[in-house]
Amino acid sequence: MINYLFREQNWKSQLSDLITDPYELLTTLNLSTDQLLSGALLASEQFKLRVPRAFVRKMVPNDPFDPLLLQVLPHHLELEDHINFVADPLGEEEATQLPGVLHKYESRFLLTLTGACAIHCRYCFRRHFPYQDNLPKSKDWAHIKSYIESQAKINEVILSGGDPLTLSNSKFKLWLERIESIPQIKMLRIHSRVPVVIPERLDHELITMLKQSRLNIVLVIHANHANELDDFTIAALAQLSATQITVLNQSVLLKGINDSAATIEALSYRLFEAKVLPYYLHVLDKVKGAAHFDLEPQVINQLYTDVLATLPGYLVPKLVREIAGEKNKTPLYGEIH
Ligand code: SF4
Numbered sequence: 001m002i003n004y005l006f007r008e009q010n011w012k013s014q015l016s017d018l019i020t021d022p023y024e025l026l027t028t029l030n031l032s033t034d035q036l037l038s039g040a041l042l043a044s045e046q047f048k049l050r051v052p053r054a055f056v057r058k059m060v061p062n063d064p065f066d067p068l069l070l071q072v073l074p075h076h077l078e079l080e081d082h083i084n085f086v087a088d089p090l091g092e093e094e095a096t097q098l099p100g101v102l103h104k105y106e107s108r109f110l111l112t113l114t115g116a117c118a119i120h121c122r123y124c125f126r127r128h129f130p131y132q133d134n135l136p137k138s139k140d141w142a143h144i145k146s147y148i149e150s151q152a153k154i155n156e157v158i159l160s161g162g163d164p165l166t167l168s169n170s171k172f173k174l175w176l177e178r179i180e181s182i183p184q185i186k187m188l189r190i191h192s193r194v195p196v197v198i199p200e201r202l203d204h205e206l207i208t209m210l211k212q213s214r215l216n217i218v219l220v221i222h223a224n225h226a227n228e229l230d231d232f233t234i235a236a237l238a239q240l241s242a243t244q245i246t247v248l249n250q251s252v253l254l255k256g257i258n259d260s261a262a263t264i265e266a267l268s269y270r271l272f273e274a275k276v277l278p279y280y281l282h283v284l285d286k287v288k289g290a291a292h293f294d295l296e297p298q299v300i301n302q303l304y305t306d307v308l309a310t311l312p313g314y315l316v317p318k319l320v321r322e323i324a325g326e327k328n329k330t331p332l333y334g335e336i337h
Contacts (some may be wrong), residue, residue, distance in 0.1 A: 039076025100136030122133030125285035199236035237274035248279035261306035276316035
């Protein structure tokens with residue numbers, strides 16, 4: 001088990017001590033605050049800056065184009081309207097069956113237990129999601145259970161963003177036990193960015209809980225750039241390889257951040273050092289406020305062609321797009337236009 005004692009804060013105190021002020025973020029990195037046009041501040045009011053200090057320490061000071069900084073720094077371009085970039089690009093309102101239950105695919109559904117995230121990613125397709133109307137309470141569990149039991153093909157629950165690993169271990173355990181109590185559920189998938197941005201979250205209590213579960217556990221982390229994976233993060237993730245937990249990574253292709261084959265290749269190799277396999281490489285979901293991260297189809301096709309030619313197959317993430325109403329994520333290679 002990794003020794004976290006040398007880190008000055010445990011994960012809960014890190015979570016309550018995030019940087020939320022764009023001026024503080026830029027001055028911490030020794031950067032000019034001149035770029036904070038009023039539009040950027042308004043963007044931060046609409047979707048608040050949130051970033052753990054541990055993640056900021058992975059950024060390169062004095063570099064206004066640092067690929068980690070660009071993922072979190074509010075930008076005035078977020079206020080521009082673009083055709084096809086909408087508040088709910090994946091039709092999640094329509095897929096919501098009950099508070100917290102998003103059912104898009106036959107054998108699995110998403111359960112959102114919290115609207116909170118440790119970090120606010122400016123490209124997030126749920127940045128406008130009305131979490132306040134969609135969080136299940138304890139009293140809703142009976143309805144959720146009945147819903148699952150009415151859908152014989154469901155065998156997997158996906159806990160997804162807001163980030164389920166921002167919950168305390170006791171709350172997480174409560175929901176884990178509820179899910180375990182339904183015999184038809186065989187797998188639990190946990191989508192979380194927290195192990196990357198606050199690696200201390202992978203604490204002994206959580207790992208023991210997951211190890212002891214009767215469910216097959218899949219943890220899908222979210223890193224977009226190799227710089228997110230410092231040695232401490234690698235060690236925290238690598239300890240999971242001694243458990244039965246499968247650990248995968250998903251990324252989003254982002255202009256100016258990871259839009260080169262070399263960057264995706266470096267990320268895959270770094271993930272493998274942590275025994276994490278690349279899973280999905282998502283084309284940006286067309287969410288309002290994120291158009292400036294979008295890439296031209298030919299850039300994506302060339303990048304992926306180069307990645308395929310360089311990486312061993314087991315380190316190549318699947319290039320996909322999620323299309324509202326489709327029965328699965330859509331594989332894209334050679335199909336982008
Ligand atoms: S749901 Fe995931 S991608 Fe969206 S802001 Fe939270 S951590 Fe980032």
